[in-house]
Amino acid sequence: MLTKGEFRALTVLHGERTVSDFATQLERSLSYTSELVDRLEATGLVETRRQGKTKQVRPSDARALEILTDITQEYSHIEWPELLSGATLRVLYYLETPRAATDLARRADVHRSTVHRALDPLQHRGIIYQAEDDAYALNEGFEQLSTLARELAHHNHRQTVEQHTDTYTIFWESLDEFLVQTADEITDDDFIPTGPEQFQTYDLPLLARDRRYYLYSETTSDLSPETLCCHMLVIDSGARAQSYCLLLVSQVDIDRDELRDQAVTYGVDDLVEDLLAYLDTSGEQRTSRLPEWEDFQELAADYGVTA
Template sequence: MLTEGEVRALTALRGEQTVSELAANLDQSLSYTSELVEQLETSGLVETRRQGKTKQIRLSDAKALELLAALTQQYSHIDWPELLSGAALRVCYFLDTPQTVTDLARHTDVHRSTVHRALSPLQHRGIVYQTDNGAYTLNDGFEQLSAFARELAHHVHRQTVEKQTDTYTILWESLDEFLVQTTTEITEEHFIPTGPDQFQRYGLPLLARDRRYYLYSESTSELSPEILCCHMLVIDSGARAQSYCLLLLSHTSIDRDDLRAQATKYGVDDVVDDLCTYLDTSGDQRTSRLPEWDDFQELAAEYEVTP
């Protein structure tokens, strides 16, 4: 997320400075510091302006930087740039709740040994501790470390989508992925179309809308019906959307284990459990947002789906 050099530059930058002044504060060469500034400007974390022949640098108004400043001021004795380099920030992203090393390795997509290396200095300085059941969690007073990591990821996501459109809403996000709503068509390769209009891929043509939905992911190339169902519920968990998801679950070959894993990832596990129970019991067990079984059968017949 950030290199040690980038964190050092962000924590050393106070008010406006020239590249030369920042280089002196960092005890680094002018060329190295210029590269750092360019990287941070590209990521929207610093702003620059020309004043004569010199370039003035200052921090941007990104909320993540407010959290970083509060953290470094409150615990000024800690060498934060060293601690937050490598995979440490990726690990901290998920420490808003207790997590085992296995959980953290899965969430961050890094090896368990890398997670251990990230946690070890944090544990040594009393920032994290291990619970009796083996999970790691942040000590009291350091909760803002996870908040900083999350806000930094959110900032990166915003920077990514704003290269494509000015009008958008991020509906869901994790460390490396996000689900976005916009009125703009996005053709960049890592933005994968999703939402209601993608149901037609499974023979379920839903009413088109002006709004478009995309999953940004560098690791996913195609949406499974399990993922599409969860996206639909993130976009809209109302009665109509749930009925459409019932059609999708009835019409396609669904891996229930994968569906539940995706539902947990997207935070719609309770709704997905309700949908599965509804189908398994032919509507005998249903929530208020699910249709009477006869009504659902009529809807399914319209789409030539057999519940």
């Protein structure tokens, strides 16, 4: 997320000052500080303006910086830039609840040894502890560290999408990916179309709207039907959306284990279990948002799906 130098710069930058004064405070050269300011400005974490022949720099209004300021002021005796740069912030992103090293490694996409290496200095300073089940957890008073990591990631996601559109809504996000709605078409390869329109891929043409949905991911090239179903439930968990997912699950040779795994990732596992139970019992086990079985059979027939 942030390098040690970037993190240190953000912890000491308070109010507005010239880049020259900032370099003096950081005890670094003017050229190094100018490049550092340019990088931070590109991320939206600092703002600059010209005043005569000098360049002024100040923190932006990003919420992550408010949290960082609170943490560094309350615990000013701790050298935070030494502790929080690099992989440590990736791991802290998922430490909003106690988690074992294996789980943290899987979620943060790092090696298990990296988790221990990142968290050992925090444990040594009493910032985190390991419970009896060996799960890592933040000690009382330091819970904001996970919030800081999440806000930094959220800020990066906003900066990414704002390169393509000014009007958008982020529905879901993880450390490296997010699901976004916008009225604008985005052609960047890392923005993968998803949502209702993509049901046409599986011969399920749904009513098109002027809203577009994208999954931002630098590692995914296309969407599986399991992922598409979960996206639909994140976008809209209402009766109509759930019926569309029922059609998709009935139409496609769904990998149920994969569907369940994806549902946990996107936080819709309860909804997915309801859908599967509904199909397995021919509608006998249904929630209030699922149709009567006869109604679903009629809908399926309209789309040429065998229910």
